Amino acid sequence: MNEKLIVVLGGGESGVGTAILAKKMGFKVFLSDSGIIKDKYRDILNSHNINFEENSHTKDIILKADEVVKSPGIPDTSLIVQELKEKGTSIISEIEFASRYxxxxxxxxxxxxxxxxxxxxxxxxxxxxxxxxxxxxxxxxxxxxxxxxxxxxxxxxxxxxxxxxxxxxxxxxxxxxxxxxxxxxxxxxxxxxxxxxxxxxxxxxxxxxxxxxxxxxxxxxxxxxxxxxxxxxxxxxxxxxxxxxxxxxxxxxxxxxxxxxxxxxxxxxxxxxxxxxxxxxxxxxxxxxxxxxxxxxxxxxxxxFQGVPHRLEKVATVRGVQYINDSKATNVNSCWYALKSMRSKTVLILGGTDKGNDYSEIDDLVRSKARALIFLGKDNSKLHTFFDGKVEEIRDASSMKEAVDLAYKLAQKGDVVLLSPCCASFDLFKNYEDRGDQFKECVRNL
Incomplete structure (x- = not known):
């Protein structure tokens, strides 16, 4: 057994995979997540007899690590990462760690x-x-x-x-x-x-x-x-x-x-x-x-080749209106590509957690192609500030069902209803897949 201690920060797909590989390579392994670990990953860790903790970071153990493998979602600004850096501990990614083997x-x-x-x-x-x-x-x-x-x-x-x-x-x-x-x-x-x-x-x-x-x-x-x-x-x-x-x-x-x-x-x-x-x-x-x-x-x-789910995915045509799920468009440039490929008037559903977006990139396309905009987010103030007055119909929705119902009323025969949010999904949904799945379900229930 290698006496080197590998500490894995983050108990999602990346972290759990790292812990399994580190254990297989004979290291001592400890996984720590400041939040709750999903049941699926907790079960995997238990079945591999890997020591882990959730809802906290025990510094006494973490700071003893010979090397730390940090999940990509944890920013360098987090306190535990800062302390490890001050100590001079090697901090790498799962990709770096796995490539060695x-x-x-x-x-x-x-x-x-x-x-x-x-x-x-x-x-x-x-x-x-x-x-x-x-x-x-x-x-x-x-x-x-x-x-x-x-x-x-x-x-x-x-x-x-x-x-x-x-x-x-x-x-x-x-x-x-x-x-x-x-x-x-x-x-x-x-x-x-x-x-x-x-x-x-x-x-x-x-x-x-x-x-x-x-x-x-x-x-x-x-x-x-x-x-x-x-x-x-x-x-x-x-x-x-x-x-x-x-x-x-x-x-x-x-x-x-x-x-x-x-x-x-x-x-x-x-x-x-x-x-x-x-x-x-x-x-x-x-x-x-x-x-x-x-x-x-x-x-x-x-x-x-069959395309990727949630990326310009054709869901259904209802009363002559085509519904397209582009939930994976979590930034403005993705939405630009989506709008660029639309050949009909479009009811565009956008909004969510803004990542410092500049909407001017889609300004011209929205003016020329959008029949209506539906803002789907907890806070749509930035979207209103930018788009108000540029499109005749602008509505707010606080759930996917409300957004799809509004789109159904606003779209005309031959139009497209496009979910291409420009934003992350974490304000109202678990992730972009959940957002896209809810869209598809609401469309199929029309």
Whole structure:
């Protein structure tokens, strides 16, 4: 038994997976959560005989840790983290910890928008091609749990900025950066550069034999690459072909040029609609070609992929009005993409926990496309301040049922009712999934 004490802060998916892996690796393990641990996770900890506490942090134990693995949701500003830092204790993320115990190839995806769709698409392509691959990070079972219990040759990881913060020696074999737009600024002292720095950590430690795939039309990303001058091999993609573009569109087709092979496919055959999904398909396709997936296999996977729940998910058409669940749009840029892909007048439901949002990004689209706005949140004052007077009909709702009933009355035949909140869900719902599920249920009950 290794006498080293690993303390895990946070008893959710990430923390519990870490505790299981640490125990398997022979460490002494203690898990601490300042809140209540869900029954499901409490049962798992008990079945693995892992010592844990909830509703408190016992400093006497925590400060004795040789290393602390912190769940991504816990900010650096929390008191216990501050005390550990003062003591000089090594604090890392679950992703960093788990990566020490696997020799699998790591394909890592980040970006303010499109991460979940892209990791699921890459996973779908690789799995359909017969590779032994796991999907984890910000989706599904935690990376640490899969390293402890499975034996995959490849992992596709969705990495949020919070998860990237705790990376030190971690190295992605293939890194994908889709875009960087303002998000989570409340976590980053309202300093956009701090958020950008967290996102750019995805290329930390990458070497010339590794791959970095990025959207070259993003001014922030291109500026950072010029500044950082990483030695990694770059594979830029964009809407149109420029000097170094590897993936692009032309004459209604998608093109990917890697390893001397030119893959092409009609855009209308892609499973996912909208320009933002063309980018997600380009990024995923470049990954596939770098991993020698055949053209035929890639074509099939890009055309038969089933989208991600809560992301522009078509729910039902009721009396000629289509209802779309985009509950995963927890920032303004996500809502911008959703509105951009609407072809009809739209009744837009938005609101929730504001993360320092700037709504001017969707101002023009709301004016041109929105028939009505429904604000669904505990405090809609910021939304009213920005949007009042710009759209004829603006209503407030304090529950999902009220919002859907209002939308039903306001929408006209041929319209779309779109739930694309721009905000986190924690004021009225457990999470964005709960918000989307409630929307779907209310729509089906119309």
């Amino acid at each position: 696997t020799s699998a190839k790591l394909i890592c995806v980040t970006g303010s928008n499109g991460k979940t769709t892209t990791v699921n698409l890459i996973y779908h392509i690789l799995k359909s091609a017969g590779l032994n691959v796991g999907l984890c990070g910000n989706v599904g079972n935690s990376f640490a749990l899969q390293v402890a219990e499975k034996d995959f040759d490849y992992y596709v990881l969705e990495l949020s900025s919070f998860q990237l913060e705790g990376l030190i020696e971690f190295r992605a074999d293939i890194a994908v950066l889709l875009n960087i737009t303002p998000d989570h600024l409340d976590r980053y002292n309202n300093d956009m550069q701090e958020y950008i720095n967290a996102k750019m950590r995805i290329i930390r430690n990458q070497r010339v034999n590794d791959s970095f795939i990025y959207w070259e039309d993003d001014p922030i990303v291109t500026r950072e690459i010029e500044k950082l001058k990483p030695e990694v091999t770059c594979y830029p993609f964009g809407e149109f072909k420029k000097e170094h573009t590897v993936g692009y569109t032309e004459n209604g087709k998608l093109f990917i040029n890697t390893k001397g092979n030119m893959f092409n496919m009609e855009l209308e055959l892609l499973a996912l609609e909208g320009m933002h999904n063309v980018y997600n398909s380009l990024a995923s396709g470049i990954v596939a070609k770098l991993m020698d997936i055949t053209d035929d296999q890639l074509r099939i996977s890009l055309s038969d």
